Amino acid sequence: MNREENRLEWKGRGMSFLEKLSPLHLDILKEVGNIGAGNAATALSTLLNKKIDMEVPDVRILPFDEMLDLAGGPETIIASVFLRICGDAPGSMFFVLPPSQAACFIQQMTDERDISFESPPFSEIAVSALQELGNILTGSYLSALSDFTRLNLQPSVPALSIDMAGATIGSGLIELSQVSDLAIVIDTAISGVGLDTNFVNGHFFLLPDPESFEIIFASLGVATND
Amino acid sequence: MTDLVKVIKVGIADMNIVRPPDTIRTSGLGSCVGVVVFDQMMEIAGLAHIMLPDSTLSKGSQMNMAKYADTALHELVTRLMKEGARNFVMKAKIAGGAQMFQFSNGNDLMRIGPRNVEAVRATLADLRIRIVSEDVGGNSGRTIEFNPKTCMLNIRMVNKGMIVI
Numbered sequence: 332m333n334r335e336e337n338r339l340e341w342k343g344r345g346m347s348f349l350e351k352l353s354p355l356h357l358d359i360l361k362e363v364g365n366i367g368a369g370n371a372a373t374a375l376s377t378l379l380n381k382k383i384d385m386e387v388p389d390v391r392i393l394p395f396d397e398m399l400d401l402a403g404g405p406e407t408i409i410a411s412v413f414l415r416i417c418g419d420a421p422g423s424m425f426f427v428l429p430p431s432q433a434a435c436f437i438q439q440m441t442d443e444r445d446i447s448f449e450s451p452p453f454s455e456i457a458v459s460a461l462q463e464l465g466n467i468l469t470g471s472y473l474s475a476l477s478d479f480t481r482l483n484l485q486p487s488v489p490a491l492s493i494d495m496a497g498a499t500i501g502s503g504l505i506e507l508s509q510v511s512d513l514a515i516v517i518d519t520a521i522s523g524v525g526l527d528t529n530f531v532n533g534h535f536f537l538l539p540d541p542e543s544f545e546i547i548f549a550s551l552g553v554a555t556n557d
Numbered sequence: 558m559t560d561l562v563k564v565i566k567v568g569i570a571d572m573n574i575v576r577p578p579d580t581i582r583t584s585g586l587g588s589c590v591g592v593v594v595f596d597q598m599m600e601i602a603g604l605a606h607i608m609l610p611d612s613t614l615s616k617g618s619q620m621n622m623a624k625y626a627d628t629a630l631h632e633l634v635t636r637l638m639k640e641g642a643r644n645f646v647m648k649a650k651i652a653g654g655a656q657m658f659q660f661s662n663g664n665d666l667m668r669i670g671p672r673n674v675e676a677v678r679a680t681l682a683d684l685r686i687r688i689v690s691e692d693v694g695g696n697s698g699r700t701i702e703f704n705p706k707t708c709m710l711n712i713r714m715v716n717k718g719m720i721v722i
Contacts, residue, residue, distance in 0.1 A: 396568040405569075405585030406700055408715055413658055450716050490658035494715055497585015498698025501569055501608070502657040505588065505669050509614050512570065512621050 357390050359551060360517050363476060364388030368519035368535045370475035371468040375521070378467065379439050388519040395504055398514045402427050402534070405497030410448055412465025413503045414489040416473065419482040420543035420550075423503050424472070426465050428533035430493055437461055448493055462491045472535060480550040503538075510541050564702070567591075570624035572605035572633050574640055575705050582702040586653035588670035590626070590677050590693070593650045593703045593710060594633055594686060596642035602705040603637045605629040609669070610676030626676035634684055647686045650710045650722060651677055652701050654693040670694065690722040 595602035
């Protein structure tokens with residue numbers, strides 16, 4: 332089955348509400364990404380004492396394979412911090428970045444210049460620092476989102492993995508895959524000038540569970556079916 | 558004359574069939590399981606990239622057969638038989654089912670890798686297909702490629718090199 336047909340099959344894939352999504356709804360989801368990632372970028376900037384830039388969020392409805400392409404394709408090695416969101420509007424969240432850039436962040440955080448995530452075994456302090464960085468960033472993303480929507484959102488303890496994008500993101504899609512073959516991704520990229528000339532960038536992927544969309548829209552006073 | 562060798566790619570929750578000289582490949586197996594079913598004499602093989610153990614987990618209204626261990630393997634065997642493979646000589650090789658994230662709380666969905674492997678074993682046993690070799694579990698992603706001519710399965714893991722089973 333080709334991808335175009337896939338898109339036409341929303342209705343049959345447990346995603347019938349997608350037909351009701353208007354440009355207004357997509358703008359709201361963009362704003363959700365904006366507020367969350369904006370807060371996270373500020374936290375990162377404070378932590379590293381560096382200027383961090385953020386791109387305009389992108390909201391996409393994608394089959395799983397194409398979702399992996401956002402992270403560079405299934406075999407690209409990425410560092411990813413993954414957590415489940417529990418509470419009023421369940422979902423999943425990833426903070427994804429290339430290992431070289433994760434190392435760059437952690438070098439600046441810890442002042443250890445020889446930290447690397449290229450080949451194991453990784454130093455324990457580096458892994459722990461990266462996990463904490465993910466914890467702080469995803470936490471600030473979610474608390475901004477929770478303030479904005481006045482929804483009760485509780486993050487699980489974030490888990491870290493440095494491996495192929497297909498393997499890590501694929502495992503994070505399990506919950507969603509029981510309901511649908513498509514992911515709605517709110518993708519926000521951040522970047523900043525790192526050490527020397529390295530360019531640091533990462534992505535926040537927010538993947539609300541399908542039943543959470545109506546809850547998010549309702550919390551902001553927008554009906555899904557008007 | 559040179560044969561143009563293709564690598565047939567199988568995506569997430571997808572399946573396909575291969576004949577020599579082509580090979581078949583799926584990338585980035587994490588908690589998912591890659592199952593190769595083959596008939597060595599007829600030189601035909603099928604590969605399924607399975608995401609979930611059981612089609613009764615499905616909450617959606619339409620079914621993607623290739624996503625679940627039970628439906629994917631039955632469908633794969635049916636398609637192989639249509640292509641001339643013989644049920645009674647089919648064998649299988651499996652890889653994947655890792656646990657990519659270590660969570661302290663025991664959410665059942667977080668041990669989906671081992672559950673996928675169990676479900677694949679059970680379904681293959683139902684279909685009376687023997688697993689001749691496997692590389693499952695652990696906490697690393699795998700990319701696998703099967704050659705239907707030699708019936709060997711190449712498995713690549715990040716930072717751990719390549720193994721052939």
